[in-house]
Amino acid sequence: MDRRGLLKSFLALRDKYGDVFTVYLGCRPVVVLCGPEAVKEALVKKAEEFSGRGPIAMVDSVFQGQGITFANDHTWKTLRQFSLATLWDFGMGKRSIEERTQEEAQCLVEELQKSQEKVQEEIDQVIGKNRSPELKDRAQMPYTDAVIHEIQRFSDLLPMSIPHCVTQDTSFRGYLIPKGTEVYPLLSTVLHDPKYFEKPYDFDPNHFLDAQGSLKKSEAFIPFSSGKRVCLGEGIARMELFLFLTTILQNFSLRSSMVPASIDLTPRESGVGTVPPIYQLQFLPR
Numbered sequence: 001m002d003r004r005g006l007l008k009s010f011l012a013l014r015d016k017y018g019d020v021f022t023v024y025l026g027c028r029p030v031v032v033l034c035g036p037e038a039v040k041e042a043l044v045k046k047a048e049e050f051s052g053r054g055p056i057a058m059v060d061s062v063f064q065g066q067g068i069t070f071a072n073d074h075t076w077k078t079l080r081q082f083s084l085a086t087l088w089d090f091g092m093g094k095r096s097i098e099e100r101t102q103e104e105a106q107c108l109v110e111e112l113q114k115s116q117e118k119v120q121e122e123i124d125q126v127i128g129k130n131r132s133p134e135l136k137d138r139a140q141m142p143y144t145d146a147v148i149h150e151i152q153r154f155s156d157l158l159p160m161s162i163p164h165c166v167t168q169d170t171s172f173r174g175y176l177i178p179k180g181t182e183v184y185p186l187l188s189t190v191l192h193d194p195k196y197f198e199k200p201y202d203f204d205p206n207h208f209l210d211a212q213g214s215l216k217k218s219e220a221f222i223p224f225s226s227g228k229r230v231c232l233g234e235g236i237a238r239m240e241l242f243l244f245l246t247t248i249l250q251n252f253s254l255r256s257s258m259v260p261a262s263i264d265l266t267p268r269e270s271g272v273g274t275v276p277p278i279y280q281l282q283f284l285p286r
């Protein structure tokens, strides 16, 4: 195992052992789930059993099992209900992940260059230059929506989601997983599944467009995970990504000072997340 590249190590083990296997991280067994079938079977079909939150050593000393993301059992259920009911009133957002997605979006500038002009065409047609983008515009902007979907798919910000654990003894695909066992659903393997995405490691908005140019939803598009622990901020995050990207591209064209071929777009692993590589970007007023 490469401790600085867990995802890569897991992917190599998947090649050898298939979509469901156990790895010992130190003395802790962790069940790893790969591909849309196994991940959905666990998080959606056996939602209750797989709804526990597993530990992350780095943050546990700070959160100590408190707060909606790291709580379990009754505390989590109460916090989740409360947060769902009040999130809109507070209008709060989890800045860091969205900022990273935004950075990633900009980092993809060279790839976006091809898409950028088409997005700007759509912006000019639907929104124009004299008012700010509004959420209702999204329904009329399938190409822009597809670009945002593809940015989220390609940037793969939480490739292993946030660790889960089983809340009870659970039988799964012929195995018995004892209560409390940690489970890592590899969202990355779902977002890169070749059955759903023709060129899984390329940036191509066509992954989310049908022959008529309408938005094509994909059941393998789960950057916010799935099931009972699904990201609580999905609606807010998607709304903000649309408004940020359209506002930026309404007012600026993005250019890189580097030769396109020399830019390595591969997201870098960092802890349980990925971060965009460092890059320089020019904002040219339109």
Ligand code: HEM
Residues within 6 Å of the ligand: 053, 068, 069, 070, 080, 092, 093, 094, 095, 097, 098, 101, 157, 158, 161, 162, 163, 164, 223, 224, 225, 226, 228, 229, 230, 231, 232, 233, 234, 236, 237
């Ligand atoms: C691009 C932005 C975002 C992405 C890609 C993202 C992704 C995720 C993922 C993969 C999880 C783990 C789900 C699981 O355990 O199966 C998660 C959990 C969570 N997210 Fe987000 N998220 C984003 C933005 C937000 C925002 C804006 C908020 C709040 C307004 C938010 C609040 C939460 C909370 C509270 C949880 C924990 C839910 C629970 O444990 O019950 N996220 N997110």
